[in-house]
Amino acid sequence: MSGFRIQKEKLPGGVVLLGVKGFLDAHTFEQLEREFNNTFDAGSYRLIVDLSGLDYISSAGAGVFIEAIGVAQENEGNIVLIRPGPNVKEVFDLLGLSQIFIFKDTRDEAMKSLARVGA
């Protein structure tokens, strides 16, 4: 049991939604890294990541997001994060990542935000 799960969904306009659940740490971060890479390899660079099911994130997990947003933006895409719990948001804040990532409350708001990027 890894304690971390990802659900992937294709949304209109080529946007990909990743729903992450459980614990994202040094033991599980490679699963997310692989999923981002698979998504990029398929030519999708506009992503929404739903963090509402994420119970915990450490810097190993945050590092995956740092790398991924770099790749997405280099390819005229972006990554929008939605609905982080307070503990998860705190880690982004502590690392100064809240100024780099766009956070939205809903999938619709995230879609609107991505519609302005490279569409």
Added chain:
Amino acid sequence: MSDFLKDRLTVSNDTRHLLAVRDFISRMARHGELAAEEVHKIILAIDEAVTNIIEHGYNKGEKGTIELEAEWEGDKFQVVIRDSARVFNPESIPAPDMGEHVKAGRKKGLGLFLMRQIMDEVRYRYKDGVQNELTLVKHARAKE
């Protein structure tokens, strides 16, 4: 608070044990007068310290152990982490400019940055020929 409480956990150098490390720290940290968000941050800081030992201390494939000793003494919560991996003194690593670090897409050094941000004290000691000893301290402040 005059309570004195101490407990130990020993794990092997495998990231699969991070969950047990976090559970242990959570159980111990909750005994004091710390707000829930402070407890979460301490759990994170200790996770980062143990992760660094697993990923950067021991060589790949090398078998080793990591011992955690957590204790409350008055309002001081202290965690001492001992390992027998190669010498690694986090005090020798300068604090990164996190803005530049992140903009450049660099992932390394984030754990150390978090440890220093969260804990009141991060001290390293090398016990001659034996082990690394990392001490992390947080003082409980009155809950709001």
